[in-house]
Amino acid sequence: MTQLKVAIFGGDGRMGLLISNQIINDPQFQLVGSFAASSSVNLNVDIGFLIGKGKIGVILQDAAVVEAWLHEHPVDIVIDFSSPEATIKNCSMALNRGIPCVIGTTGISAQNIDRLKSLSEHQLCSCVIASNMLRGVNVFFHVAELIASFTKSWDVEILETHHRNKVDSPSGTALTLGNKIAEKIDAEFNSAAIYGREGKTLRKSSNAEIGFHSIRAGDIIGEHTVLFAGPGERIELTHRAHNREGYAKGSLVAATFLNAHRSEGVIFSMDDVLGLKQI
Known part of the structure; x- marks a missing residue:
């Protein structure tokens, strides 16, 4: 060989x-x-x-x-x-x-x-x-895109959690996820992305805003959750890396x-x- x-x-x-x-x-x-x-x-x-x-x-x-x-x-x-x-x-x-x-x-x-x-x-x-080479994460991307394509009027929030020494926020995986969802809901990513929230500003209409939230703590390897929230219901999709x-x-x-x-x-x-x- x-x-x-x-x-x-x-x-x-x-x-x-x-x-x-x-x-x-x-x-x-x-x-x-x-x-x-x-x-x-x-x-x-x-x-x-x-x-x-x-x-x-x-x-x-x-x-x-x-x-x-x-x-x-x-x-x-x-x-x-x-x-x-x-x-x-x-x-x-x-x-x-x-x-x-x-x-x-x-x-x-x-x-x-x-x-x-x-x-x-x-x-x-x-x-x-690739921002993430885990097989499961890339399947996760694929499923998130599928959900987004059928819930275009719903709100989207992305939460990512990593170890305390990770330098970049949001993670590359979260940004990739956001870009893929933006394409499916007909949003322009750079104008739709909101990084954390502070103050009394109301959330924009669904496909005009994708929220990103980052946690840095301990030795957590990597966890990503995307929340699709509609009237009276929501879908939460999560991937966790164990090692x-x-x-x-x-x-x-x-x-x-x-x-x-x-x-x-x-x-x-x-x-x-x-x-x-x-x-």
Whole structure:
């Protein structure tokens, strides 16, 4: 069996280490490189030591050497869970070398997503970009869209809860959910989105407002609830993540899919990866 050679950007982050562990335990993949920010205290440490596996021969390197390293080493797929700025810089280098990218970094601006899309098309090198790679979350999106399409006159509120150290609010998953619902209820997302409430302002008409509320507490991995409220009834749809293993597994499912579509020059979503668009 030919193994897929994978390099990870954001290699010593929580997701980077989980994905490294998954790769080491999966004979379909080979971890060939791992990179982190110049400020990382783990630079020059073997990834195996960081995940409790002992030496595996892959050293965490400074992301400043990514371009030169990619020039010298064969890589089939890049998986990126770093930061918005680092993602644009490093994944652009990968795409310019014809290396497809699985991108799970959240908080990337629409403008930079467009930059990646243009580069992907120009280089005929595909990407998967997803705010959440859990299978259940993407089914959750699909069901929420279905409900929204039949309740267009109802009010919509989204509540997301994460651990105290999560930086971005609302979560990328909540924003993706809101965008998908906005499309189904014929709303313009940027004008409809309301982030928290304060004061005595009345709620706007149903499809003119989608409320977002964020909780940051303890070590909660991730929970998302969307509330559809109509006259005399409501629907509440919730997804809870019990651990982070599914995120790592989802990124490798995306990598396998991407390898089969590597030269199409398309930005794929997890809907494409999981076949949800066909349902």
